[in-house]
Amino acid sequence: MSKLAPVILCVGLTPTVQRTQRFAHLMLGEVNRATETTTTASGKAVNVARVLHTLGAPVSLIQPLGGGSGHFVHENLPFEQEIIWAQDNAPTRTCCTLLSDDRATELVEEASHLSEADTERIIAAVLAKLPAATVLALSGSLPPGVASDFYAHLCTAASVPVVVDAQKAPLRLALCAQPYLVKPNRQEAVAALGLPESTDALGCAQALCAAGAQNALVSEGKAGAVLLTGEGVAWRILPPEITPLNPIGSGDALMAGLLFSHFVQQETLLNSVRFGTACAAANCLTLTSGVVHPEDVNQLLSQVVLESVQ
Template sequence: MILTVTLNAALDVTYPVDRLVPGAVHRVGPPRRRAGGKGVNVARVLAALGEEVLATGFAGGATGAAFLADLPVPSAFVQIGGETRCTLTVLDAEATLFNEPGPLVTEPEWQAFLTRFRTLRADVVVLSGSLPPGLPDDAYARLIEAADAPVILDADGPALLHGLPARPALVKPNAQELRATGRTPAQLRALGAQAVAVSDGPRGLAVHLADGGWRATPPETHGNPTGAGDAAVAAFARGLRRGTPWPELVADAVALSAAAVAAPVAGDFDADRYTAAEIRPTPLPKEHE
């Protein structure tokens, strides 16, 4: 069982329009609504791979109800008084995004989540995305400490840095998120991460380990890069559960990530491209901090 944690879940809403014109009135085509958030995308990919998965996090209000109704995997979300956020994409020839702030999570709600989390057994835990307002910066450290299994942490900024001392099995910043920390992969390891995977879009993915690491690049793929990182995280979660060796696991993460780029919606992947991909990992030299 893989447990995905999405503390700042979202209902992803898409508004098709002819052309977005600031100041104008737009007639919207049939809107699409889909349970979202990075952890939910990971759960979708895992479920499509045939993995047993359980999704948890916070949900509240009418948007939370719509989110839960759309979740395609078993779930154990904790109800909150606030309203689950929406992320809106206005779609013409390009995509214009509007990210609502997350709901305020109260201290009793956070304690209720910790209690619930401790009851959920998992072989691997995946912690994904931003922290909603109200949670302490070290919320992910508390969950890593409470977990009875290896933990993958896919976050950025303070949520990532404050999680490191709790020794997650793997962190997965993308190249831009890594730069924003002002740290090298070796430094993130020194701060507590057991492995550091850095994704860099078409330039590929590298996993930095104590004794070196592995890198692989995807085949040229056109499509929607949203959700590619979540697909890589899904591959890592399955691989950690199975004990897959790192070179094979890096190749698998790159193949699944490229197959996700080829699918139009985050959380989906192109199964034919995934099985057909031939990815050759190459070793990385041992880094110095």
């Protein structure tokens, strides 16, 4: 890849096979028959990379996979990937989304243990690709066996801006390496920094920047998000009013849209968050996670509202 190309390097350690099923009604303890079933590749970094690819961004994804399910994930992603095949060939996990009665229920299988040797291979792959990258995007939780400072280590090693979507200790430790942007939701920020439960999105963003983030975007679902820039300027971003089909993966779509707009189209960070918010809403209109239709994004973009926060 050419250094001149705005390559976005995505890294995530918890990919999944995603089964999405629709039900007319869902009753716990009863026989439930799905009216529709779709199986796709997913996981936070996968979703980010797929939306970026849909938008037309040059993207490369690094992730660990294993077993037949891992081969399914690999074969169902139409963009550049570097796969670290697990030495123990442990199958990549499968997660399920159950859609019924205007609700989405997630059944999450935890990721398998990742060995120290496999982790080192991933780090080496990232370091090898960084010279051709414009930005490094780190997404998702860390599997058992991976040290909590994994993201912090990559942030420190990167000579390009780093955007982090993580929680708990991996987020807290990454802040020490001063990433360009962090993107937790309010509850994740509260937990990572030990803030009072009543802390609002602006307070969380301020705490994240005080802990090292150059910019912070704190989301609150339907209530939108608050962006605090390195200049100390804060904005509330209000999403369009829609009837969601499946909201899973909307945070990943937001991150992808932000990355595309800011690092490929060279828009301001605020305008890029606005575009990312339209991508998040567009993701809600599709059956599976991490999927947007560009025509939906363009239609929803004008409905995103920006409000200055004092």
